[in-house]
Amino acid sequence: MDTAEIRRRFVAHFERAGHTPVPSASLLLDDPNLLFVNAGMVPFKPYFLGQETPPYDRATSIQKCVRTPDIEDVGKTTRHGTFFEMCGNFSFGDYFKERAIELAWDLVTKSVADGGWGFPEDKLYPSVYEDDPEAVELWKKITGLPDDRIARLGKAENYWSMGVPGPGGPCSEILIDRGSAYGADGDFSAEDRYLEFWNLVFMQDELSAVRSKTDFDISGSLPKKNIDTGMGLERVAFMTQGVENMYEIDVMFPVIERAMELTGRRYGAGGAQGHEDDVRFRVVADHVRSAMMLIGDGVTPGNEGRGYVLRRLLRRAVRSVRLLGYEDPALPELMPVSRDKMGETYTELHRDWDRIAQVAFAEEDAFRKTLQAGTQIFDLAARDVKSGGGTLLSGPQAFALHDTYGFPIDLTLEMASEAGLSVDQDGFRSLMLEQRERAKADARAKKGQHADTSVYRGILDAHGPTTWLAYETLETESSALALLSGGAPTPALTAGQVGELVLDRTPFYAESGGQVADAGTITFDGGSLEVLDVQRPVRGLVVHQVRVLDGEFVPGSPLHARVDPDWRTGARQAHSGTHVVHAALREVLGPTALQSGSYNRPGYLRLDFGWTSGLSPEQLHDLEQVSNQALRADLPVGWQYMTLSEAKDWGAIALFGETYDNTQVRVVEIGGPWSRELCGGTHVDHSSQIGTIVLTGESSVGSGNRRIEALTGVEGFAYLARERDVVAQLTGLLKTQPDDLVGRVGDLVEKLKSAEKEIEKVRVGQLLAAAGQLAAAAQDVNGVQVVAHRADGAGGGDVRTLALDVRGRLPAGQPGAVVVIGAVDGKVAVVAAVNDEARSRGISANGLVRAIGPLVGGKGGGKDDVAQGGGTDASRIDEALALVITEIARAAGA
Template identity: 55%
Template sequence: MLTAEIRSRFLDHFAARGHTVVPSAPLPTPDPTLLFVNAGMVPFKPYLTGEAPAPWPRATSVQKCVRTLDIEEVGRTTRHGSFFQMNGNFSFGDYFKEEAIALAWELSTTPTADGGYGLDPGRIWVTVHHTDEESAALWRRTAGLPEARIVRRGDEDNFWSMGVPGPCGPCSEMFYDRGPAFGAGGGPEADEDRFMEFWNLVFMQYERGEGPGKSGYPLLGELPRRNIDTGMGLERMATLLQNADNLYETDETRPVLDRAAALAGLTYGRDPEADIRLRVVADHVRTALMLLADGTAPANEGRGYVLRRILRRAVRAMRLLGHEDPALPELLPVARDRMAPGHPEVAGEFARISQQAYAEEDAFRSTLKQGTTVLDTAISHIRAEGGRSLPGESAFLLHDTYGFPLDLTLEMAAEQGVEVDREGFTALMTAQRERARADARARKSGSAGATALTGAYRTVLDAHGPTDWRAHDTLSTDSTVQAVLGADGPLPVAGEGGIVTVVLDRTPFYAESGGQESDAGHLTAASAEAEVLDVQRPLPGLVVHRVRVTAGELAPGDTVRAAVDPEWRLGARQAHSGTHVLHAALRQVLGPAALQSGSYNRPGHLRLDFPWRGPLGTATRAAIEQTAARALRGDLPVGVRWMPLTEARELGALALFGETYGERVRVVEIGGAWSRELCGGTHVEHAAQIGVIALTGESSVGAGTRRLEAAVGIEGFGYLARERDLVAQLCEQLQAPSAELPDRVAALLERLKAADRQTAALRERATLARAADLAAGAADVHGISTVTATVTADGEPGTDARALAAATRDRLPARRPGVIAIGTVAGSRATLVLSVNEAARQAGHSASALVKLLLEGKGGGTDGTAQGGGITPDRLTAVLHDLPHALTRD
């Protein structure tokens, strides 16, 4: 049974039993504790924790998930991958243990001809928490399981919580016996390779208090509404139903693995080490495809860094398998074809996906060359010093800066007969992981209610309900202050000059989201004034205002007039609509691959990020700007419609990455289908109200990602006026019409280059002349031709100390040891350059050692040339005078 059918049977089974089918959320999640959705329950977390009421009593989904905490173990174990899909059914205070167990057993054991998975009931084992006799009894009664196949386990295995105070409860896991070929008998306790877990049923019925993550915390009592959260691993079930050895050999992954093996000229199953690398490639290519499809772009931090690391590991693995050519153009289309039946977006967005992936591979291949050069240089130094081991710090630098995994460094070092300090490398990696885990723990605890302010937000929301948000309807409301919050929680009053957070029962202020900055404005009470500095949504349904009290005192219960600055809102609307127009123009000129991956807009300014390889060029930018201008000149109508998410997708509305959408979405159209996007921002009524969109810059913000910036509205007209004035000034200074400016400026630049070349030639001749004089006047110090001189860094010919030292050295007799010391004075600072010829080096003299000796450890370089600084001109004079003595001590 193919994975796509396993998925559809799951959803059909639960839909037929009253569950609402909920589409998978995008992998990037707004949850501040996570980079990506890492479990099927994450999108339902607000409903399971009681932060928000559930829209349905029961639901089902197949959720995309990514886990990368132990990415180095991918391919080494056969049960875990970095990307996986979690089939889940959820009850929000509706059914509980009995129905959850019955539903899971029914789907698992119903014959395939009748819509089930057809698993042999006699080979299913379950585990329950050792205190959960109710579940054990249900398994005996509902499924007919004998006591011998019901295993009792402790908190570590069969009690679930999020690791922080909140809902928790026992869980029950289902395992399938794959037979003696996979390991020893005796149930899950004996061998979890043979007895593969495929379904976990979590019974949320208690509230836990503070304490360690897995056990040792107090249970505070029963939840008012008990919930069900289950997760059936789609890849695990595919492994079972396809009689595959492991999840890498199922229908969605094995074709990528086979193509990688063919490219490398290998046969899977013959070499254990090669098999691990092939599994890494198969897993990582699929994971990268899904992350790119959901809008994650390669970057140097956060989600983008995770994606970059996954892509680079795949490319490195192919290199270690012996494939030197670009691999992703061969592998990514295979992953697309296998994933498209369940995730059609990977096919629809493949132009953009492939462009970003291939650009990242090209960039990394270049980086790989740089890293190889760094490694070769480090090994050369080690050999020169008589060593045979690469320090752990060097291996870690290659890993952390150049993306070299340890196995690649080990392989390349071994080729040159050098070992690697693995213990030192491991210690540095362990320290880095501990820092990352500590950061994750801090983020997790911070977002789970440990801060007083977060708790205060929840208290206000529980007491008063969601904010009546009217930003789309009006610029002012009469509102009541529900709470005034300081850094540590509620305040009875905020006095003049205080900066506090205010919660209102209703508000006209737009809260920052979707790339649009929050509104500015004022709160006016009978005896108080406050300036609104920022507006945010810390919890679903709650809008809060960061304000500065400019007069009087503000307290809970006060009636205020909340008013948005109309000029600010107008500018914000122009900028946000301008972003939509520029996005549509960009796609019209460059094609559908140029899909917005990030944006920011505020009054008068917008920026838009999109995947693209290389600069756009003047002509392309002009075409984009002109396409946008035509939309403004045509005064395209701007319309807003609410509709189900499925209908919006059928219409072709663009769902932008990093945003979270509900079942009903707001679609903003400019000129109908010309621009149609899901958006919650504020907009103009007609395109002409934007005024003007003037591109002000284009830049790179990472490999394969470009950024356009533009001035909008009155600020856009101001930008164009300044550009016009600048051109007029240049025309006046150069005495040329504007059309001739490029040629005039090009001619001036060529004249400057010619003058620079002439100056460089003069400086070189002057340096050579002075070098000849210095060489002729060399002193004999213990059989060494010694030259000392001082130059002033005033830009005059002959003052390049390194060039002068090298030229003087070359004019000394080749067979006689020679040492040249040139000091440079620049104001109150001085530097020293020291050079020795080959004869001096053979006699045991080193420029680097001499500089360190003369400057008391400062400076460094090679045996031939070295440099040091940080001294005064007086000290330089003494150093040059001390050179003859240093030669006897070197």
């Protein structure tokens, strides 16, 4: 049974049982605790936490997931993959344990002919939490299995929580016995033998004081009991397709087959080398697919967070192909194979292929250069080890290659072996462990910041959602529903104090979609409040952060909420301007230039987009011109509500990482199909109202990501006015016309360069002229002609030139040594030059520089004939020159 059919049967089974099919969310959700969606329940988490009311009692989904803690184990086991699909069915206070077990067992054991998966019952073992006797009895009742076929497991295996106070509950898993070749009878810890493929979570407990996965307090029962299940699509696929592991299923193995064609190696060849090759083939299959899906959802390679994970996946895939013997660009050969298989379900992979390929292939090109640079660093390190008589590349050296230069440890080991060296793997692993522990500590710290929204949820439950009127008006008469200070209710705020205010109705826009919150005031009898920020901590509730300007604020009196109209005008101009620049960007660069993030405030917009190279001046000119032509065309701006699928069919762009309601979304269009985006922001009515769009910057914000900055409205005109004033001042100073200004400045620059060259010639001439005088005035120190000279105003290059010239002018055949110390802007430059005769007397230029370096606050070195150094303490130059005489006297006297 192919993967698509397994998926189809799962959804059909639960849809027949009254579940609402919910499409997969993006791998990127706005959750401070997660880099990626890592389980099927994640998009439903607000419902389980009680932060939002679910629009259905039962749901089913097949969710894209990525898990990254076990990247190093990918390919070594049947259980570890980075990207996977989690099939789930969910009940929100509807059915509970009995029905969940019935639905799962029915689908798993029903014959293929009847629409099930046809798993043999004699191979299946349910597991339960050891303190859940109710589940044991239900499994026996529903399946008819004897008591000894039901495994009792502890908290670590069969109790679920999110690791923070909140809902939790016991689990039941369905395990399949793969036979004695995979482990001992009854050894349920041998996961290859008794493989878990479906987990049913009975969410029934309210947890408090969560100290670890197995150490927590249960404070009571949840008011509503929920069901959360997760079934691994890839695990079911490899069991129904008769293959050994997830890497060999129909949507993954074609990548391995193509890799075999490229490398000439054979998967499953056996032996030690064959095993290593098999792991590499599996890494390629997994990482190529995972990277493609991440790029598809908007991730671009970077040095931290999500971007770092993607970069690591791509580089491990490229490295694995290289270790298999293929050194040409591999991703253009492998990723299209994965696209064709996964694109059968995720059709957007075909639609967005140009962008996905551009990001992936550019990263491979960059990594190939990294490999080249890393090889050079490795060669230097290996040479140092050998020159010292060693045979071991240290752990810190290997770690630096890995961490600083992105050089994979496997490649370091391979190259070290070829060079006759070994690697301190224990030292390397120790440093890697330290790095991982720091990362885990960071993750735990971040997890601990999970926002407690219970107080806001309580306000919402008590009063209902805020009547939000930001699209309709700038002023409302309102009443206070709650006043908070420090996250807790407070009876009043006095002048200067800051708190949070919840109104029954508000005209203020709450920050979202890149648009900052409105500014304005809320007045009451006897005083006023300044609105500092507006947020939605839970869906439906608008919370205003306010500061008391005057008076004492006590909830109860009528309030008048008023948005600053100038602020709103500027915000609308900037947000609509962002849409215009985005559309113009796609027109100038092509449809793959898609927005990956934005920020706009009154008069200013910032737009990030996926692109691998900087924009040329011509492209920036075209972008600005297309944007302003759209303003001149006075394009109508409108919006309407529709379902998410209707919006996508209509051609509306949904931004990566944003979460959208599955029932209704708001589509904003400017000029009809020219710009259609899902957006909840405030906008102008016609494009001409934006006023102007002035590009002020274009820069990189990480590999494969660029940023455009621009000004709109009055701020844009003010920027142009400032530039006009600068032009006017320059034309006045240079007595020319604006059209001739560039040429006039260019002529001046050329004249200035020419003058600087002439000055440099004169200066060098003067410097060299002094060389003869210095040589003639050389001091005899124990038979050595010595020049120790201070050259104030001379930098490193001049000091070297002077020292070498003076040495060349000393009497031929006589020992001679020259030390020149220069200083410019507090920076000291030292050069020593010694002739052959002086070296034969034991005088070394390197020794002289090393001796005087500490006196001038620096160090240096070089060869016996010429050496140089630097420092930061010019106050001791004379002392250093005196030391030169002492050192030469000592050496020559010996």
